[in-house]
Amino acid sequence: xxxxxxxxxxxxxxxxxxxxxxxxxxPKPQAGHHGLNSMGKNRSRGANAACLAFLIxxxxxxxxxxxxxxxDAHSQHTELDLVxxxxxxxxxxxxxxxxxxxxxxxxxxxxxxxxxSGEPPRVQWHLPAGxxxxxxxxxxxxxxxxxxxxxxxxxxxxxxxxxxxxxxxxAPGASExxxxxxxxxxxxxICIPDQAQLSLKMAIVAHPMHAATAGEALFxxxxxxxxxxVPSNWSVKAIARGNDFILSVETGxxxxxxxxxxxxxxxxxxxxxxxxxxxxxxxQLQLHKSDQQTTPVVTLKGVLVLGDPRGSGNSxxxxxxxxxVPVPLHPVGAR
Amino acid sequence: MNRRYSIALLALILVGTVAEVWAASLGQPAPSFTxxxxxxxVRKLSDFNGKFVVLEWTNRDCPYTRxxxxxxxxxxxxxxxxARGVVWLTVQSSAPGEQGYVIGGxxxxxxxxxxxxxxxxxxxxxxxxxxxxxxxxxxxxxVINPKGVLxxxxxxxxxxxxxxxxxxxxxxxxxxxxxEAMAGKPVSVPTSRPYGCSVKYAGK
Numbered sequence: 037x038x039x040x041x042x043x044x045x046x047x048x049x050x051x052x053x054x055x056x057x058x059x060x061x062x063p064k065p066q067a068g069h070h071g072l073n074s075m076g077k078n079r080s081r082g083a084n085a086a087c088l089a090f091l092i093x094x095x096x097x098x099x100x101x102x103x104x105x106x107x108d109a110h111s112q113h114t115e116l117d118l119v120x121x122x123x124x125x126x127x128x129x130x131x132x133x134x135x136x137x138x139x140x141x142x143x144x145x146x147x148x149x150x151x152x153s154g155e156p157p158r159v160q161w162h163l164p165a166g167x168x169x170x171x172x173x174x175x176x177x178x179x180x181x182x183x184x185x186x187x188x189x190x191x192x193x194x195x196x197x198x199x200x201x202x203x204x205x206x207a208p209g210a211s212e213x214x215x216x217x218x219x220x221x222x223x224x225x226i227c228i229p230d231q232a233q234l235s236l237k238m239a240i241v242a243h244p245m246h247a248a249t250a251g252e253a254l255f256x257x258x259x260x261x262x263x264x265x266v267p268s269n270w271s272v273k274a275i276a277r278g279n280d281f282i283l284s285v286e287t288g289x290x291x292x293x294x295x296x297x298x299x300x301x302x303x304x305x306x307x308x309x310x311x312x313x314x315x316x317x318x319x320q321l322q323l324h325k326s327d328q329q330t331t332p333v334v335t336l337k338g339v340l341v342l343g344d345p346r347g348s349g350n351s352x353x354x355x356x357x358x359x360x361v362p363v364p365l366h367p368v369g370a371r
Numbered sequence: 372m373n374r375r376y377s378i379a380l381l382a383l384i385l386v387g388t389v390a391e392v393w394a395a396s397l398g399q400p401a402p403s404f405t406x407x408x409x410x411x412x413v414r415k416l417s418d419f420n421g422k423f424v425v426l427e428w429t430n431r432d433c434p435y436t437r438x439x440x441x442x443x444x445x446x447x448x449x450x451x452x453x454a455r456g457v458v459w460l461t462v463q464s465s466a467p468g469e470q471g472y473v474i475g476g477x478x479x480x481x482x483x484x485x486x487x488x489x490x491x492x493x494x495x496x497x498x499x500x501x502x503x504x505x506x507x508x509x510x511x512x513x514v515i516n517p518k519g520v521l522x523x524x525x526x527x528x529x530x531x532x533x534x535x536x537x538x539x540x541x542x543x544x545x546x547x548x549x550x551e552a553m554a555g556k557p558v559s560v561p562t563s564r565p566y567g568c569s570v571k572y573a574g575k
């Protein structure tokens with residue numbers, strides 16, 4: 037009999053010994069440091085309180101202390117941190133935060149449209165008055181699973197970027213606590229719903245501070261995967277033909293690899309292979325319509341990913357674009 | 372058009388039509404099937420002609436299925452609707468060795484434990500029945516009317532979470548479809564995105 041995980045009994049995969057009251061990592065209070073924990077160091081709340089106390093004592097000015105991430109989550113098959121791109125935030129500007137997931141091999145979480153099964157991660161913010169969170173900016177997903185059930189999501193590592201608007205009347209010199217409750221589903225052969233309380237301290241400063249940090253590299257890496265608008269000199273067309281949508285994209289050069297990820301669950305059969313045809317100036321994708329489509333699809337909306345995710349070893353070889361293309365009904369073979 | 376061409380064309384059209392019937396399609400006759408239940412009894416969809424039939428795909432260890440079973444929601448639905456003459460068939464399509472796979476005796480014990488009341492639980496370890504209906508998740512619900520037409524295919528309700536506290540606030544699509552169809556009204560929500568864990572089919 038295969039592996040059966042009893043849900044309700046938290047099975048911690050990696051046990052990290054912790055001495056209560058002793059920080060798991062020596063804090064380094066320097067300008068631009070923002071406690072990035074991408075190595076997934078586990079910290080208990082006791083250890084974090086001690087770390088924070090040390091920081092407060094050691095720092096002469098809040099601006100130097102910058103944003104730290106005292107509470108991260110080491111959960112079932114997931115390391116999750118709340119991270120910030122910049123060390124400090126300016127009143128009236130946008131601070132960029134991120135949910136940094138590092139997943140055990142074989143485990144995955146889901147995209148905004150999870151596909152045939154699964155559920156995307158959700159965030160509930162607990163922010164000081166006037167701080168306004170935006171929507172998650174989802175990087176391009178991968179196709180997960182095989183056979184009859186196909187999902188869209190992320191394996192390995194992903195950063196879900198979220199903007200937070202800092203109010204104009206935020207006080208420079210203050211250190212604000214930005215907290216969130218994250219809920220997610222992590223799956224491999226089985227699925228485990230989980231949640232964590234996350235927070236970080238954001239220093240408010242009168243003038244922008246720009247210092248190269250490890251966090252910036254992480255944000256840069258995943259920002260590249262956030263879908264951008266289609267370049268104005270490209271042409272994107274879609275038609276419905278029989279049981280398929282034919283999506284044609286003219287980029288100006290031949291493309292060998294393409295994939296389409298719809299925002300909505302309805303239009304296409306997720307498990308059907310998307311036939312890719314290289315064109316002299318672009319690419320054509322054949323997308324099988326969903327059997328359960330009850331109303332005609334008027335617009336195909338989703339993410340087009342060009343390039344081979346396996347090509348460069350770390351998915352930097354791909355580029356993602358937001359597509360919203362009208363679908364006129366083709367007179368022949370209309371369904 | 373010569374005769375051979377027209378015969379070939381006719382054959383192609385007929386094959387096309389027959390092929391369509393085999394896939395589970397809303398508004399179309401639900402695919403017929405034969406399956407064995409947890410008591411070793413052979414069940415056919417045609418056994419239930421003239422009755423409403425609900426198909427419920429299950430995997431008792433999936434957190435979404437547990438949401439509905441631990442809370443008593445699924446059992447309540449089963450009791451309520453079988454009392455009104457609906458045939459409720461729970462289907463188990465997990466492959467041997469995969470999460471949710473059970474043998475008859477084990478499943479019967481579980482049903483007694485949970486006080487569940489399906490008409491029968493169909494064992495589908497090869498996934499044939501699951502693939503016939505294109506069941507994607509557990510739970511994934513189908514409703515067939517007394518004329519054998521598929522009138523609902525999708526999620527159990529409109530709250531796609533693992534949180535049992537969402538159940539009282541949720542709109543139950545199965546109950547709604549049955550109420551509307553029994554009252555002779557068209558089903559207002561014939562399909563929705565089914566939510567749950569993926570069905571653990573054999574040979575993935």
